[in-house]
Amino acid sequence: MYNRVILVGNLTRDVEIRYTPSGSAIGKVGIATNRRFKAANGEQRDETMFIDLTFFGRTAEIANQYLRKGSKVLVEGRLVLEQWTAQDGTKRSRHSVTVDNLQMLDRPGENSGTGYGGSEGGYGAPKANSGYGQPQPNRSAPASAPQQPPAQPSVPEIDIDEDEIPF
Template identity: 55%
Template sequence: MFNKVILVGNLTRDPELRYMPSGGAVCTTGIATNRKFKKQDGTPGEEVCFIDITFFGRTAEVANQYLNRGKKILVEGRLKLDQWTDQNGGKRSKHSVVVDNMQMLDSRGSNESGDYKPEQSHYKDEQKSYRQPAAQVHNGNETPVIDIDEDEIPF
């Protein structure tokens, strides 16, 4: 079976970090996503979805260190059904997302502490820094200069 979720949104609360008896880090928070649409009568509508998310391991520690309420992030993970019995004996349940990968989307300038360094992101090995090719002008037309290494071509 396939269980994969990708969400982009803003954190609804500050992350809460704790450690399991085994020493592994667990960080919980929430994310809000929204969808804008046009109603049948032509007026704009908006639907907001609030989802609890959980980080584990090093990602949990990074999330706790660099994220806070309102920050925009992209999370990739799996959907999980949490079930419990409430104080009145009723059965309760909710869906949450267990995060496998996370990417911080806010720019450096919007970070109050100024300590954010992209190389400390969870994606440090997977991200590649691509620079915008410089444009050269030939006969009034701009032609981008593309510097491609033969090892980067997939065929």
């Protein structure tokens, strides 16, 4: 079986982070994704889905530090069914996504004025080995050095058989 979810959207609230007794971070947040489609009457319509996300470990700490409500992200993870008993005794359940990979899509100052670093006006530089953040240009290169075009971002390929596509 294959359980993989890839979503692009905006966070619906700031990341809520908690720590387990062993010190592992758990972050919870929501994401809103949009889909535009043409209705049966020919009218263009928008559909918005709200999905809960859970981050673990270092990813939770990075999300808490750099992401805010409205931040645009790409997440990859797996669908999970959460079940619990409410205070009134009823059994409750919901689906959420446990995030394995996080990619921040906003640039500093682009996120409707909220920014990533609070009063700093930008999100600074995360640790170099974390894999998050944007590469910094080499400012020590001489002005006469030839400029190379920026690398194109890689888009993950998804291996889907044409028989699995519903349209």
